[in-house]
Amino acid sequence: MSQNVLTPPPATRVDLLLIAGLVAEKSRVLDVGCGDGSLLTLLRDQRGADARGIELSQAGVNSCVARGLSVIQGDADTDLAAYPDQAFDYAILSQTLQATRQPRKVLEDLLRIGKRVIISFPNFGHWRVRWQLGFSGHMPVTENMPHSWYDTPNIHFCTLRDFVNLTREIDARILSARAVKGSGAPMRVHAPWWFWNLFGEQAVFMLERG
Amino acid sequence: MSVSDPALSRQGASLPRATPIFRAPVPLMTEGGIALSPLEVAYQTYGTLNAQKSNAVLICHALTGDQYVASSNPVTGRPGWWPTMVGPGRPIDTDRFFVICSNVIGGCMGSSGPASLNEGTGQPYGLDFPVLTIADMVNAQAMLVDHLGIDSLFCVAGGSMGGMQVLQWAARFPARVFAAMPIATGARHSAQNIAFHEVGRQAVMADPDWQGGRYLVTGTRPAKGLGVARMAAHITYLSENALQSKFGRKLQNRDARTFSFDADFQIESYLRYQGESFVERFDANSYLYLTRAMDYFDLAADHGGSLSQAFQGSQTRFCVVSFTSDWLFPTAESRSIIHALNAGGASVSFVEIDSDKGHDAFLLDVPDLFATTGGFINAAAKARGLGVKP
Numbered sequence: 001m002s003q004n005v006l007t008p009p010p011a012t013r014v015d016l017l018l019i020a021g022l023v024a025e026k027s028r029v030l031d032v033g034c035g036d037g038s039l040l041t042l043l044r045d046q047r048g049a050d051a052r053g054i055e056l057s058q059a060g061v062n063s064c065v066a067r068g069l070s071v072i073q074g075d076a077d078t079d080l081a082a083y084p085d086q087a088f089d090y091a092i093l094s095q096t097l098q099a100t101r102q103p104r105k106v107l108e109d110l111l112r113i114g115k116r117v118i119i120s121f122p123n124f125g126h127w128r129v130r131w132q133l134g135f136s137g138h139m140p141v142t143e144n145m146p147h148s149w150y151d152t153p154n155i156h157f158c159t160l161r162d163f164v165n166l167t168r169e170i171d172a173r174i175l176s177a178r179a180v181k182g183s184g185a186p187m188r189v190h191a192p193w194w195f196w197n198l199f200g201e202q203a204v205f206m207l208e209r210g
Numbered sequence: 211m212s213v214s215d216p217a218l219s220r221q222g223a224s225l226p227r228a229t230p231i232f233r234a235p236v237p238l239m240t241e242g243g244i245a246l247s248p249l250e251v252a253y254q255t256y257g258t259l260n261a262q263k264s265n266a267v268l269i270c271h272a273l274t275g276d277q278y279v280a281s282s283n284p285v286t287g288r289p290g291w292w293p294t295m296v297g298p299g300r301p302i303d304t305d306r307f308f309v310i311c312s313n314v315i316g317g318c319m320g321s322s323g324p325a326s327l328n329e330g331t332g333q334p335y336g337l338d339f340p341v342l343t344i345a346d347m348v349n350a351q352a353m354l355v356d357h358l359g360i361d362s363l364f365c366v367a368g369g370s371m372g373g374m375q376v377l378q379w380a381a382r383f384p385a386r387v388f389a390a391m392p393i394a395t396g397a398r399h400s401a402q403n404i405a406f407h408e409v410g411r412q413a414v415m416a417d418p419d420w421q422g423g424r425y426l427v428t429g430t431r432p433a434k435g436l437g438v439a440r441m442a443a444h445i446t447y448l449s450e451n452a453l454q455s456k457f458g459r460k461l462q463n464r465d466a467r468t469f470s471f472d473a474d475f476q477i478e479s480y481l482r483y484q485g486e487s488f489v490e491r492f493d494a495n496s497y498l499y500l501t502r503a504m505d506y507f508d509l510a511a512d513h514g515g516s517l518s519q520a521f522q523g524s525q526t527r528f529c530v531v532s533f534t535s536d537w538l539f540p541t542a543e544s545r546s547i548i549h550a551l552n553a554g555g556a557s558v559s560f561v562e563i564d565s566d567k568g569h570d571a572f573l574l575d576v577p578d579l580f581a582t583t584g585g586f587i588n589a590a591a592k593a594r595g596l597g598v599k600p
Contacts, residue, residue, distance in 0.1 A: 058561060058578065065529060065559045066585025068593060072548055072560040082549035 015120050015180055016042060018204050019094060022118055022176065023047050027089035030054070030113065032076045032106075033096030037064035044069070052088070054079055077101045080109035088114045095202075097121045098154040108170055111209045116175065120204040123179070125159030125197040144201055160197040163205070171210040178204045228284065229254060229277060229320050232354045238315070244340035248329070251354045252320025253277050253312035256296070257304035259360070265596055266360045267302055268351065269311040270368030270375035272573075273443075273500050274492060276319040279311040280304060285319070286491050294575050301583035306596065307364065312354055314347045314375075316500050318493035321350075325426060325493045337423035342499055344371070344507045348378040352386070364594055365587065367391035369572035370539065371500065374507050377547070380528070381509055381520040389590040391583065393531040394572040396543030397517050397550070398508040403538060406446050407501040410439030414494050423495055436494040437485030444484045449535035449568035453477060510550075517550035524551070527593070528558040529586040531572070531579065538569040559586065 016039045023029060026048045031040050034053030037060070043049035053071040055061050064071035072079065076093065077100050091114025093106070098121055100106045110117045122144040123129075132140040139149040147154065158166070160179065167174055179191075179200025196203070229252045237247035254277040259266060269279045269292070276283060280290040280297045296302045296309055313321040316339070324339040331338070355363065366379045366387050373395025380390045399407075414420055417435025421428045445453075457477040461467070464474065473479040510517035528551055532544035541562050551558040563578045565571040572579065588599050 052557075058564065061559065061561050062578070062581050062585055065561070065582055066589060068589030070527070070557040070559050072552075072558065073562050074545075074560070079545075082545075082552065084553050087552070087555070 013038070015094065015202055015204060018178060018180065019092060019118050019120060020047060022204075022206050023049060023090055025049075028052075028087070029090045029092060030083070030088045031092045031094065032080065032110070033093060033099075034064060034069075034071060035060050037067050037069045037071065039092070039094060040064065040069050040071070041067055075100075076106045076109075080106065080113060083109075083113045085112055086115055090114050090116050090118055092118045094118075094120045095122070098157050100156065103156045103158070104166060104170065107166065107172070111170070111172055111207065115208065117172075117207045118204065119207065120202055121158070121163065122154075123160045123197065123200050123203050124157040125161060126201050127198050128201075130198075142201070160200055160203045161193060163203065164193065167205075167207060172207040173210045175206040175208055177206075180204065231320055232312075232357050234350070234353050234357075238346065238350055238353070240340045240346045241343040242341050246315075246322065246340055246346075248322070249315065249350060249353070250320070250322045250326070251312050251315065251350055253310060253354060254279065254281060255311075255358075256280050256309040257307050259308040259358075260596075263360050264362070264364060264594060265307045265591075266355070266358070266363050267307045267309045267365045267367065268355065268363050268379070269296060269302070269309060270351075270366065270372035270379075271311060271314065272368070272370040272372045273504065274488070274497075275372065276317065277311045277313045278319075280309065283491075292573065294580065295583065301580045301587055302365075302367065303587075303599070306591070306599070310355070310358065312351055314371075314500065314503075315350045316342045316347065316496060316503060318496040323493065324423070324495035324499055334426040336426065336495060339495070339499065341506075342503050344374045344378050344503055345382065345512070347503065348375050348382060351375070351379075352383060355386075362386050362388060364596065365389040365391060365590065367393070367583075368395075369393035370395055370569065371504050373539075374504065377509055377520075378507075380524060380526050381513070384521075384524045384526055387526045388594055389527045389529070389586070391529045391531070391586065392544075392547065393579075394533055394536050394539050394569055395547075396539045397510060397520075397547050399505050400543070403446075404505045406443060406538075407505055409442050411498050411501060413438040413442070414498060417494075420494060423498075425494070431489070432494045433486075433489040436489045436492065436497060437482075439485075439497060440488040440492075441481040441485040444481060446538045447568055447570040449537065449566055451535060451566045452568055455566075517546065518553035521551050521554035521556050524554060524556040526556065527586075527590055528556060529582065530558060530560045531582060532560075532562045533565045533567070533569070533571040533576075534562060535566045536569040536571065 028050045031053040034055050040051040044051040056075050061073045091110040129140040179196040180202040232251040234249035237245040238249045279292045298305045313319040315321045316323050324335045328335045366376045368376050373392035376392040414435040417432035419430035420432035460476045462476045462479040509520050513519040530544050532541040548560045561582045
């Protein structure tokens with residue numbers, strides 16, 4: 001059965017659909033920080049993926065296990081090291097990079113484990129964030145970053161430009177990059193970096209080892 | 211037979227004949243290189259095997275467990291040992307699945323063990339019984355499963371020593387295990403665990419009534435030694451928090467210290483009771499044999515030192531469970547299992563359940579364990595074509 005068009009189940013996050021669209025059929029996929037398993041279920045049911053996950057919360061793991069997914073309770077900072085090289089076609093990190101203790105090491109591990117890495121994160125360079133910090137003088141709180149500074153799990157924010165610089169530092173090749181507007185709609189592809197960095201609320205990158 | 215011993219009659223004659231006993235048609239060649247014959251395996255089943263014989267679940271019991279997983283134990287009169295997990299409408303639902311639970315060999319609830327009659331001598335084996343391994347237990351279970359006409363088990367599940375058997379099943383008979391649930395266990399026995407077991411064994415052997423293991427013939431009972439062994443072991447099944455919150459420094463039925471070695475503290479009284487009630491139902495030599503089998507367990511060593519090699523290419527679906535306060539089989543032990551399963555490319559889920567109940571949590575009313583198990587079993591049943599739970 002060939003499924004070229006992804007049919008979103010109700011209430012699927014747009015960035016998840018965007019990620020799922022990057023995954024080739026019948027792939028082996030590891031979703032790090034897989035939550036309740038929404039993306040893995042989408043990948044399994046509509047992409048025929050062999051879908052695995054890592055999730056920190058017990059409730060999340062239980063939800064995944066009940067969906068028939070293979071998910072391990074653990075976290076990106078400590079549990080990626082145990083995976084063999086190139087074990088997956090795709091290693092996915094969705095909205096989690098900013099919550100890791102060592103984003104650079106996590107990214108390097110992902111590049112080692114997955115032939116390709118798909119990564120999405122909130123862009124700290126978005127104009128609304130800059131506005132809140134630059135003109136109102138307080139830590140930004142937005143729809144994608146809803147936490148106050150004192151209770152946020154997000155400890156390593158970066159801008160889209162910072163992330164691109166990191167990929168250069170660790171010698172990763174950018175295979176594709178998409179920025180997503182607040183509405184969740186992808187931005188037009190040929191916009192320059194500065195434009196993305198200012199107007200993209202989230203970014204979705206696909207990388208491989210350089 | 212010239213043995214007229216109360217202990218033996220308790221182990222043998224009064225043993226409920228209601229329990230079916232499988233008599234193996236061929237000897238069991240033990241890992242230690244001894245042909246064990248006759249080989250008997252006492253077991254219980256619950257529920258109905260479907261026409262495709264695809265809904266069988268094997269439950270493996272822990273060190274001091276038995277085949278009465280979901281029905282009352284005729285020796286103690288107490289309910290089955292896993293009533294919260296196995297039964298009608300439970301996570302392992304006997305209305306849907308055919309559940310098998312057998313007494314491990316080396317045990318003392320009807321399967322061949324050191325209290326069994328050695329046909330060569332006409333007396334109970336005692337220490338002439340061959341030292342067994344977890345693999346031997348599993349091989350005997352496999353003969354029973356063959357006898358029941360079942361090729362492939364839908365699920366093999368168990369905690370602690372039962373979890374070791376689950377891992378052994380998955381490593382030795384991967385094609386016969388559709389889903390595996392090792393709970394609160396490890397792929398090897400740690401030095402600390404061997405140490406605790408050795409304390410227990412030495413306590414048994416230090417009891418003069420043990421008689422070099424020949425107590426069934428001499429008509430004595432090493433109750434003191436086995437009781438002390440149980441007391442020490444029981445501490446390892448709990449957690450410091452659980453002990454502190456349950457007992458603290460509370461005194462037992464008294465207002466002040468007695469300045470004696472009486473059981474002043476509740477915890478002392480509790481442990482003494484645990485020891486005393488244990489010796490009523492358990493054979494001391496069985497305790498030596500089963501603890502030894504756990505000590506010898508090292509799945510990686512059996513596979514060239516690499517645990518992932520044990521599960522290479524396995525198609526079994528695994529769900530590994532640990533508990534935060536379990537210091538006998540801490541979460542790190544489970545993690546090394548899942549790392550190996552991952553490295554071997556197996557399908558594995560893992561949950562660390564938050565509980566202050568220590569190692570024994572797997573036997574107790576821990577709703578998160580039931581939620582995990584129910585979800586895993588239902589999803590696996592669906593994948594197996596056994597339908598979804600209504």
